[in-house]
Amino acid sequence: MELILNIASWILMTLGGVFIFVGGLGALRMPDLYTRMHAAGITDSIAPILIIPGIMLQAGLTLASVKLLAILVFLLLTGPTASNALASAALLAGNRSEQVKPTAVSESEE
Amino acid sequence: MTIIFGFFLLTLLLITAVAIVQSQNLFVSVMLSGMFSLLLAVNFFLLDAADVALTEAAVGAGISTVLLLSALAITAKHEKAPSSSREGALIIVIIATLVLIYATFDNPQFADPNAPVHQHVAPWYLDKTAEAIDIPNVVTAVLGSFRGYDTLGEVFVVFTAGIGVLFLLGTQPGPFAQSNPYKLTDPKGLRHYLIPRVVGRMLIPFILLFGLYVQFHGEYGPGGGFQAGALIAAAIILFALLEGEDSALKVIPRSVLIGLIAGGALLYGVVGLFGIFLGSNFLDYSVLSSNPVKGQQMGLLIIEAGVGITVTGVLLSIFHAFAARGKF
Amino acid sequence: MYYVVTFALIITMALALTRAIIGPSVYDRVLAVNMLGTKTVLLLAVVAFLMGRPDFLDLALAYALINFIGVLAVLEFFRNRAAKQPEEKP
Numbered sequence: 001m002e003l004i005l006n007i008a009s010w011i012l013m014t015l016g017g018v019f020i021f022v023g024g025l026g027a028l029r030m031p032d033l034y035t036r037m038h039a040a041g042i043t044d045s046i047a048p049i050l051i052i053p054g055i056m057l058q059a060g061l062t063l064a065s066v067k068l069l070a071i072l073v074f075l076l077l078t079g080p081t082a083s084n085a086l087a088s089a090a091l092l093a094g095n096r097s098e099q100v101k102p103t104a105v106s107e108s109e110e
Numbered sequence: 111m112t113i114i115f116g117f118f119l120l121t122l123l124l125i126t127a128v129a130i131v132q133s134q135n136l137f138v139s140v141m142l143s144g145m146f147s148l149l150l151a152v153n154f155f156l157l158d159a160a161d162v163a164l165t166e167a168a169v170g171a172g173i174s175t176v177l178l179l180s181a182l183a184i185t186a187k188h189e190k191a192p193s194s195s196r197e198g199a200l201i202i203v204i205i206a207t208l209v210l211i212y213a214t215f216d217n218p219q220f221a222d223p224n225a226p227v228h229q230h231v232a233p234w235y236l237d238k239t240a241e242a243i244d245i246p247n248v249v250t251a252v253l254g255s256f257r258g259y260d261t262l263g264e265v266f267v268v269f270t271a272g273i274g275v276l277f278l279l280g281t282q283p284g285p286f287a288q289s290n291p292y293k294l295t296d297p298k299g300l301r302h303y304l305i306p307r308v309v310g311r312m313l314i315p316f317i318l319l320f321g322l323y324v325q326f327h328g329e330y331g332p333g334g335g336f337q338a339g340a341l342i343a344a345a346i347i348l349f350a351l352l353e354g355e356d357s358a359l360k361v362i363p364r365s366v367l368i369g370l371i372a373g374g375a376l377l378y379g380v381v382g383l384f385g386i387f388l389g390s391n392f393l394d395y396s397v398l399s400s401n402p403v404k405g406q407q408m409g410l411l412i413i414e415a416g417v418g419i420t421v422t423g424v425l426l427s428i429f430h431a432f433a434a435r436g437k438f
Numbered sequence: 439m440y441y442v443v444t445f446a447l448i449i450t451m452a453l454a455l456t457r458a459i460i461g462p463s464v465y466d467r468v469l470a471v472n473m474l475g476t477k478t479v480l481l482l483a484v485v486a487f488l489m490g491r492p493d494f495l496d497l498a499l500a501y502a503l504i505n506f507i508g509v510l511a512v513l514e515f516f517r518n519r520a521a522k523q524p525e526e527k528p
Contacts, residue, residue, distance in 0.1 A: 010439050013484075017446030020477070024450030027473060028457055033465055036457070040473045043450065051443060051480055055487055064492040071483060071499050074313075075476060078506040081309040082472050088303060089513045090465045111441065112489070118448050122455055129459045141467045142458060144508060148478050148501075149451075155482060155497065158489070164497045171475070172504035176511040183515060306510060317503050324496065331493045341500060348507045351514050 005057050012054030020047045033090060034097050037083055044079030048072055113220075116156050123149045134188055140178045147171040160332035161249050164324075168340035173425055176347060180432035242396075243406045245329040253334070254410040258393045262378055265417050269375045272424030279431040310352045317345035325418050329407070335414040339421025346422075347429055355433050367427050374420030378413050440488040447481045468512050475505035 019042055026039025052072040059065045126149065130142045147170030154163035218225035239251040253261055325338030350358035382393040389397060395409025396402035451474055458470035482498040 006439065013440065013443045017443040020443075020450050020480075021446045024453040024473070027469070028453045033463060033469070036466065037469055040469055043473060044476050048476075048480060052483065055483060058487060059492060062492075064495060067495040067499060068483065071479065071495065071502055074316075074499070074502045075479065077309055077313070078502065079476060081306050082506060082509045085303060085306040085510060085513050086465060086468060086472070089516050093465075093516065095463065095465060115444065115448060115485075118452075122452055125459075126455060137464060138467060141471050141512070145455065145458060145471055145474050148474060151497075151501075152478055152481060152485075155485065155494070158491075160491075160494050160497060164500060167478075167497060167501045168504055171501070172508055175508050179511055179515045183518070306513075310506075310510065313503065313506070320499065320503065324500065327496075332496055337500070341503070344504055344507050348510065351507075351510050 009054045009057040012050050012057070016047045016050035016054065019043070019050065023047065032097050033095060034087065037087060041080070041083050044083070045076065048075045048079075112156055116153060119149055119153050119156070123153070136182055136185075136188065140175060140182060143178070144171050144175040147174065161247075161334060161337070164332050164337045165340070168337050168344070172344050173340055173347070177428060177432060180429065184432070184435055242403065243410070244403050245407060245410070247329055247331060247333075250328050250334055250410065250414070254413055255395060255406055258382075258395075258413065261413070261417070262382065262393065265375050265378050265420050268420055268424050269371060272371050272420075272427050275428045275431055279435060307352050310348055314345050314349055317348065318342060321345060325414065326411070328414050329410060335417025336421055338414075339418040340425065342418070342422045343425035343429070346426055350429070350433070355430065359430065362426065364427075364430070367423050367430070370419050370423030371427060374416040374418070374423065377416035377419065381409055381412050381416070440484050443484050444481065444488065447477050447484065451477050451481070464516070468509065468516075471512075472505065472509045475501070475508070479505070 023039050023041075023043035026042070027036045030036045030039050049072070052068050056065045056068050059068065123146065126142055126146045130139050130146065133139055133142070147166060151163045151167040151171065154166060235252055235256060236248060238256075239245070239248050243251045243255055245251055321338050321341035321344075324333040324341060325335065326333075328334035328338070346358060346362060349361065381395070381398075385392055385394040385397060396405045398405035398409050454470045454474045454477065458467045458474070461467045461470060479498045479502045482501065483495060486492055486494040486498065
């Protein structure tokens, strides 16, 4: 039982680590602000969902697990909100993306 | 293994510091100094100093960034070009660094149990805390009781800083604010950003509750007055950002803030004077109750509350003083 | 057992720092600081268990709350600047 918990915990945490690395690499190499935000969003949402249950399996049913659950809930609430606020602020400041052409213009008549 | 992580983080710290100094755009410097505080807090955590890490994270990375941004809103955006060459200063700094590095060759090994710093007062504190104060967190015991006089001085330093800022910036908006409709926190706040506003309003009670938890939990785990004051001030600053500064001033008016600033330091001093009235020394808490151990614990609780109250009042006053003057 | 995750987190913190230094616009830098903040929360949670001191989770919780406030403050600052000068990109 111990062994299964340890193996499951290790798999979850390593998978979370892989996603974090992929997200970080994406934030560095993506060409545009909005695509970078998309990559950084991976590290905010899927990575805590994998890592924190991995740690909770190690902690068992103690107060530490409740605190870890609280950390997970706060990260999942505030991460996407911060991304939304950042994207709105960037868009309202006029930061246009070169990757996506606006489709509401008259270029669609061909 | 911890040492490798520590090295890596210290290298990142060095790179951040060089980037802060090199950049001409002041906003970039403010953002990077927030990151600097974060990396420093993780470093303190790796060295097993949890109280210091919590204070650095709460004050350095959260409140400091907000206050520096408020200051930046009042001043220019780019650094002025230096008027004289700075080679002399660079040479002096390099010589001082080399002297300091030479001086560290005499230091004891990292985590050596025979180091002189572990031989004199440290074992005495560790023994005496268990028998005289009986709380698990020795740091709070040393800070609040064995070295309570130093902490009284620190509270008065925070108090003086608050008064200094209020003298310089004043409590009323300056002459420029009327002619400029754009302040740092627009009176309507982030009202048309619906999602951050809803989520932020949901979070504020939890941050306040967590601040109270950190305040009263300081005797059992990392925590205490300074950290709790920073967290509670952060919650009210979040409210000011979301709902507008005028609503925040209605929730905690300026008169209450001035009362908080003075009240916390007064509470600390009064507890000290109680020691004299009840027949013992200044700041001796053992006479506060019939059982000396319970007296010490009660004294610690009250003075930490005093510290938290003053820190909250000062941080909020400084924020309102900057935000009322926003002149872009 | 926790070493892979800790290495991944620290390397990503270095990548975020790089993005903060070379980011051409200011929003890239805000993104990098936010990313560094959430990675710090995860690193504190993992290392607390790595060092065997689970009562240090209070730091991670405090930091998760403070990071959000920092990002919102920065965005409020930029919203006001952009409302006044819509064409400016610092």
